Amino acid sequence: MVKKKNNIEGNCALCGELKKLSFEHVPPAAAFNNSPIFIQGHEHLTDESSYLFGKKMKSNKGFGGYTLCESCNNNTGDWYARDFVSFAHQGMEIINNSKGQYNIKGEYKIKPLNVIKQILTMFMSADKSGHLQSQKDLVEFLMNKDNVGMPEKYKIYLYSTLSSHKRMIGHSIVYDPKLGIQKWSEINFQPFGYLLSEDSVAAHEHMCDISTFGSVEYGKELLVELSTAYLNVETPLIGLYS
Ligand SMILES: [Zn+2]
Numbered sequence: 001m002v003k004k005k006n007n008i009e010g011n012c013a014l015c016g017e018l019k020k021l022s023f024e025h026v027p028p029a030a031a032f033n034n035s036p037i038f039i040q041g042h043e044h045l046t047d048e049s050s051y052l053f054g055k056k057m058k059s060n061k062g063f064g065g066y067t068l069c070e071s072c073n074n075n076t077g078d079w080y081a082r083d084f085v086s087f088a089h090q091g092m093e094i095i096n097n098s099k100g101q102y103n104i105k106g107e108y109k110i111k112p113l114n115v116i117k118q119i120l121t122m123f124m125s126a127d128k129s130g131h132l133q134s135q136k137d138l139v140e141f142l143m144n145k146d147n148v149g150m151p152e153k154y155k156i157y158l159y160s161t162l163s164s165h166k167r168m169i170g171h172s173i174v175y176d177p178k179l180g181i182q183k184w185s186e187i188n189f190q191p192f193g194y195l196l197s198e199d200s201v202a203a204h205e206h207m208c209d210i211s212t213f214g215s216v217e218y219g220k221e222l223l224v225e226l227s228t229a230y231l232n233v234e235t236p237l238i239g240l241y242s
Pocket residue numbers: 012013014015016017068069070071072073
């Protein structure tokens with residue numbers, strides 16, 4: 001990434017083109033992501049040789065980064081973001097009325113395809129490895145708003161959380177003692193956490209599989225009943241809950 005004044009150039013996390021990048025909020029600012037936040041990335045947590053080790057970085061804009069070109073940022077913003085914002089607001093109301101239950105049941109009036117495409121766009125932004133961007137079927141699914149059917153090796157799992165500790169973890173190959181080698185990405189931001197699996201299982205048995213959202217027509221609104229387990233996120237490690 002080349003930084004000059006306010007121009008940040010790099011490869012867009014969605015279309016892959018080398019362009020001027022714009023700040024992408026992950027999740028969208030209107031989904032409770034509009035205040036300054038402290039972020040710990042990979043280099044702050046695991047790389048002891050880095051001068052950033054053990055430190056954190058303040059982002060005044062909220063959670064996110066310079067990840068998408070202006071065109072991808074604008075398109076996904078127009079096509080998917082507001083329906084995701086509505087989903088997040090409904091989720092917040094449901095979690096606030098759940099009285100501390102573990103299993104949070106709620107009825108959501110949402111546009112499922114739009115919502116899952118925004119979640120996937122967030123995973124594209126979180127993935128610094130370039131792996132997700134190299135998956136042509138995934139990129140095509142997102143860049144054409146009307147495309148239906150998420151590539152089959154991917155699943156998206158949902159859970160409820162209000163944890164202040166946030167994860168924004170791109171494609172990772174993880175060894176889990178019980179599950180073996182898993183390929184996961186994870187983002188959590190109140191009221192939900194999202195796990196993307198690639199040819200892998202869920203990180204927790206009570207996560208709610210919402211992959212079928214990817215089979216609904218673009219813009220079609222449905223009443224969807226979801227039961228999401230409340231999971232606490234206290235560590236930066238992917239797939240670990242308390
Ligand atoms: Zn782009």
